[in-house]
Amino acid sequence: MKKIDVVIIGAGPVGLFAVHQLGIKGLKAVVIDNLDRAGGQCIELYPDKPIYDIPAVPECTGEELTKNLQEQIKPFSTEFFYNERVDEVKQDKDNWIVKTNNNNEFTAPNIIIAGGVGSFEPRKLLINDTERYEGKSLFYSVKDKDEFKNKKISIFGGGDSALDWALELSKFSKITLIHRRNEFRGAPHTLSEIKKLENEGKISIKTPCQLVSIEGDKNIESISIKFDDEKTEKIKTDTILSFFGLIMKLGPIAEWGLNMNKKTIEVNSENFETNKKGIFAVGDICSYPGKLKLILSGFHEVALASVECFKRARPNEKYRFEFTTSSKIIQDRLGKK
C-alpha cells in the first residue's frame, strides 16, 4: 500500500491543476484515471475544438490545454495510474484507503475527486445477453491484433476507430463493416482505401442498417442485421467489434457515502469538501449554489481545496499563504533558481 498526501481521481484539466496547487504547497499526489492518457473530456470529447474562456489564453484546443497543464506540473514528477478506475474508498481513522480495479492501493488523508461526469467507458451493444461474449468474441477495443487473425469479423460503427480497424484487420481476416448510415466519417485517405478494398472484395460494407440479434451458443456464429427498408440479413460472424464511442458513467463514486445531487457531489464552496472529511470534489462533478461547469471554476476550486488538504496532511505545520512570484520555497519546488 502506497502512502501519499492526496489521491486525485481524474486526470482532466482540473485534476492536473490540482497536482500543481498541491505541489507548490509541498504535497505529493498520485492521479488515477480510467482513460489511457491525461485530458479527460478535453481530449476525449473535443481535442480539436477551441476553448475561448481560459483566463489569459485567448484561444486553445483541449489538446493544447492538456499539454500545457502537463508541462506546468512536470516539476512535481507525479505518478499517474491510467486505465484504472477507483472502485473502493474506505475510511481508516484519519486516512482514506483507495483501491483500484487493478489492485493498486493507496492510503492518504485526502482524496480529490475531479471526475467530470464519471469514468469513460465504451458504449455497449444494446442487445440482450451479450455479456457472455464480451472479451471472448465481442470486443469494444483491440488490444492485441494477433487475436483477430483468420476470423470472420463484423465491425460496427462509422467513425475513425471502425474504419481504421476495418483496414488493418482486413489484411488477415474477412471483414464486414456495418453502419446505420451510408456516410462514413473518416480521413479521405482512409475512406478511399476502404472503397478500394470493397471493390476488391476484401471488405463487405452493409449500410444503412443496425444489429438485430446475435446467434450462437458458446461462441458467436452469426449476426442478423436489419436495413432501413426492413430487409434483414444473416451474416456469418465469429467476432464482433463495436465502436460506438465512449459514454461517461458515474460508476462506483455513487457508493462512497457522499451526498449526491443527481450525478454530482455536494460540496461547500469554502474548501470544496464533501460531507466526508478529507474527501473533496472539484470541477464538473461538484455542485454548490451558483456552480458553473467551467474549467476556470475548477481551477479556483482546487486552489481552495488544496489548502484544506495541506492542513490535513501536515497537521503540525502552519499553512502560510504565498505567491509564486516571491516565495523562494515555491520557486525551489518548481525547480526555478
Next chain:
Amino acid sequence: MPKVIYNNNSGNTKTVEVNNGLSVMEGAIQNNIPGIDADCGGSMACATCHVYVEEKWFDKIPNAEEAEIDMIDMAIEPKKNSRLSCQIIMTEELDGLVVTTPEKQS
C-alpha cells in the same frame, strides 16, 4: 411561451413551457424530464439528450449540422427522426413540439 411535450416510451407525458431561445434539452433539465441527462451540458459531445422528434415537427426544425449527425451515431437506438435536444432551440413556431426519449436511454 411555447410548449414542449416530452414523451417517454413507458407512456408518460409531460408538457412544459420552455422560454424562446432555450433548447429542448434545457427545458428538460429544468423540469426533471427523465431520459435526458445532458452530461456534456449541450456541447454536442455526449448524445445523452437524444430524442425522437415527432414526424410532423421534424422538418420544421433547422437541419442538424455534421457534428450533431456524427454524435447521433453514438446515441442509443438512433432513428431517422433522431436529434440531440440540445440543438433544438425553441421558437414560437415550435409551440406544441412533441419529442420522445428512447426507452433504454437513462
